[in-house]
Amino acid sequence: MGDRSCSVAIVDDEPLARRRLRRMLEACPGVHCVGAAADLSSAQELVQRSAPDILLLDIQMPGGDGFELLGLLGTQPPLVIFVTAFDRHAIRAFEVHAVDYLLKPVEPERLGRALDRARALVLAREGDRQVPILQKRIAELAEALKAPGQDGSTVAVAGRDEITELWIRSLDGYTRVATRHISRIHAERDYVRIHADGQAFLHWESMASLEARLSAQEFVRVHRGSIVRHDCIAHIRRGAFSNWVVELKDGSLVPVGRTYLSRVRAQFKLEG
Numbered sequence: 001m002g003d004r005s006c007s008v009a010i011v012d013d014e015p016l017a018r019r020r021l022r023r024m025l026e027a028c029p030g031v032h033c034v035g036a037a038a039d040l041s042s043a044q045e046l047v048q049r050s051a052p053d054i055l056l057l058d059i060q061m062p063g064g065d066g067f068e069l070l071g072l073l074g075t076q077p078p079l080v081i082f083v084t085a086f087d088r089h090a091i092r093a094f095e096v097h098a099v100d101y102l103l104k105p106v107e108p109e110r111l112g113r114a115l116d117r118a119r120a121l122v123l124a125r126e127g128d129r130q131v132p133i134l135q136k137r138i139a140e141l142a143e144a145l146k147a148p149g150q151d152g153s154t155v156a157v158a159g160r161d162e163i164t165e166l167w168i169r170s171l172d173g174y175t176r177v178a179t180r181h182i183s184r185i186h187a188e189r190d191y192v193r194i195h196a197d198g199q200a201f202l203h204w205e206s207m208a209s210l211e212a213r214l215s216a217q218e219f220v221r222v223h224r225g226s227i228v229r230h231d232c233i234a235h236i237r238r239g240a241f242s243n244w245v246v247e248l249k250d251g252s253l254v255p256v257g258r259t260y261l262s263r264v265r266a267q268f269k270l271e272g
Helices: 015-026 040-050 066-072 090-095 108-127 131-145 207-213 258-268
Strands: 006-011 031-037 054-057 079-084 100-103 154-157 160-163 165-170 173-178 182-188 191-196 199-203 219-223 226-229 233-238 244-248 253-255
Touching: 006 015, 006 040, 006 108, 015 031, 015 108, 031 040, 040 066, 054 066, 054 108, 066 079, 079 108, 090 100, 100 108, 108 199, 165 199, 173 191, 182 207, 207 219, 207 226, 219 253, 219 258, 226 253, 244 258
Parallel strands: 006 031, 006 054, 054 079, 079 100
Antiparallel strands: 154 160, 165 173, 182 191, 182 226, 191 199, 219 226, 233 244, 244 253
């Protein structure tokens, strides 16, 4: 995953929790702790001073909660892994594009997996400065190589092109992913995480841009941060606190945003 060590800051009002997280970080390769804070004001100062790549963030603290801190950090806060004793904030954490949501007491292996994901995002962001240019060049090359009568990477529909495949950058090149194999897509800050054929791919593109290029007959946006493929849906049902969720055939649960519920109902002709 590269030699760069990612910086991590801890924000938790419990001294014991801070010490435990520090010890676990020391055992995790590829990351190092740059400091810890116990409340919102000191956390804001810590982040501004040390500019960590990753934030291990508690939610309920003196002087405000972790979500308030994110609002104080501007448009480019660190990647966030929530570490909390409460599970009721999980959907909200999903909406602010947290990398992960860990419940205390956190197991070292679980924290390690979350940090691996966050570190991959940090390194991908740094390595993708030229991605828009490279993607354009790849698209031009694919168009130039397209043989008459063969299926290309796009299909013209009602005056616009709908993609049938994506080229996704990896550490050693590019991976072709057919859209028919994609089950769901989730926003992760400036990226999207695409789930296809049991694998997850990080792709540098906004949700709005990707949604516009996908077939509306095959995909539906169910949340500000989620798109799912129609034929991968097993159930659409009420979840906790009267929120609606989409359950996919692989058992994955995807929340339906309130502003997207009417769109989902209309798409599948659901009554009530």
